[in-house]
Amino acid sequence: MIEHNSMSDEQLIAEFQGGDERAFVELVDRYKDRLVNFVYRFLNDMTDAEDLVQDTFLKVYKKKHAYREIAKFSTWIYTIAGNLARSELRKRKRRKTYTMSDLSFDDNEFNPVDSDKDTEGIVFNSYAGEEIMKAIDALPEPFKSITILRDIQELSYEDISTILDIPMGTVKSRVNRARLKLQETLSYLRE
Amino acid sequence: MQNNECSYICEQFTEYQDQTLSMKIRSHVDAHLAICSSCQSRFQELDIILDRLHQLSPIMASPDFTEKLMHKAHQQSTESVWERFYQSPYSRIAGFAVAAGLVAAIGLNIWIEPIGPGSSNSNFTEKKINPTAVYANRPDSIGLGNDSLQLQPGKINSDGSVLKLVSDKK
Numbered sequence: 001m002i003e004h005n006s007m008s009d010e011q012l013i014a015e016f017q018g019g020d021e022r023a024f025v026e027l028v029d030r031y032k033d034r035l036v037n038f039v040y041r042f043l044n045d046m047t048d049a050e051d052l053v054q055d056t057f058l059k060v061y062k063k064k065h066a067y068r069e070i071a072k073f074s075t076w077i078y079t080i081a082g083n084l085a086r087s088e089l090r091k092r093k094r095r096k097t098y099t100m101s102d103l104s105f106d107d108n109e110f111n112p113v114d115s116d117k118d119t120e121g122i123v124f125n126s127y128a129g130e131e132i133m134k135a136i137d138a139l140p141e142p143f144k145s146i147t148i149l150r151d152i153q154e155l156s157y158e159d160i161s162t163i164l165d166i167p168m169g170t171v172k173s174r175v176n177r178a179r180l181k182l183q184e185t186l187s188y189l190r191e
Numbered sequence: 192m193q194n195n196e197c198s199y200i201c202e203q204f205t206e207y208q209d210q211t212l213s214m215k216i217r218s219h220v221d222a223h224l225a226i227c228s229s230c231q232s233r234f235q236e237l238d239i240i241l242d243r244l245h246q247l248s249p250i251m252a253s254p255d256f257t258e259k260l261m262h263k264a265h266q267q268s269t270e271s272v273w274e275r276f277y278q279s280p281y282s283r284i285a286g287f288a289v290a291a292g293l294v295a296a297i298g299l300n301i302w303i304e305p306i307g308p309g310s311s312n313s314n315f316t317e318k319k320i321n322p323t324a325v326y327a328n329r330p331d332s333i334g335l336g337n338d339s340l341q342l343q344p345g346k347i348n349s350d351g352s353v354l355k356l357v358s359d360k361k
Contacts, residue, residue, distance in 0.1 A: 032252040033249065172205060172206065
């Protein structure tokens with residue numbers, strides 16, 4: 001008999017669909033940190049992030065038969081968590097009484113570096129995690145998700161394409177634009 | 192023109208870093224970077240930002256995360272059996288079916304064996320009994336049509352005080 005810890009995610013979910021709850025616990029242990037990390041970058045609140053990841057796993061628990069082995073389990077669970085995180089963000093936006101418009105960007109707003117500006121001697125070594133997190137938080141939604149998935153979670157373009165349901169070419173171009181926007185946001189740190 | 196060229200070069204950053212650019216475009220980017228200090232700085236900055244992003248301290252779930260989750264999951268699964276039944280359209284159908292069955296059974300029973308005196312199919316015969324007379328003639332026995340029940344001292348208890356009902360079919 002194969003041990004749970006040596007099984008693939010897809011084998012584990014199949015076992016769980018067959019009624020083996022220990023397979024579900026193994027999946028939780030594999031993904032809880034990754035998902036909390038992922039959702040925390042969206043919400044910037046540890047309690048909310050944990051609650052939302054719990055909801056994600058509860059959805060998997062209740063709707064285990066909704067999973068079909070046409071997609072990787074990882075992309076499936078990231079899709080659920082991502083959708084929940086985005087809907088939580090939307091709820092928060094509706095609740096907000098003030099606007100963050102001064103921090104947000106439009107998709108077409110990016111302008112290339114002004115070539116006349118003397119950029120020599122720019123040092124970005126002083127980036128602190130907190131400043132980067134603020135900058136990520138200020139990114140508009142499509143860029144925020146993509147930055148978290150690609151540059152923090154280090155998922156493949158293919159997986160991101162499945163999770164966000166967008167073509168691979170769009171993923172690559174958004175990754176690039178998101179990085180450039182992040183750079184723009186952090187430009188105040190230039191010495 | 193310089194601005195457009197720089198813009199084009201910046202758009203290639205990710206693929207340049209992933210080393211997925213074609214040889215032709217890659218050498219074009221390299222050539223531009225060699226002469227454009229602005230883009231060079233930009234690429235260096237992006238490298239540092241990416242490096243910092245990868246180094247962000249990982250966030251871990253709390254130690255009792257799994258325990259809490261499994262508790263919630265079990266709680267929900269026991270609730271959900273009833274919830275699922277209650278919420279399902281079949282529960283209403285089942286409710287209507289049970290109610291209809293009961294009404295039909297009661298109706299059928301009344302139609303076959305109507306209850307109460309005076310009905311045309313009644314098997315009961317009305318007999319007026321004077322309760323005082325029955326009480327006065329009571330020989331510790333009760334008459335029921337052709338049967339009679341007699342009260343006799345029982346021999347169950349040691350003191351012999353218990354009465355028992357004895358059926359005496361006539």
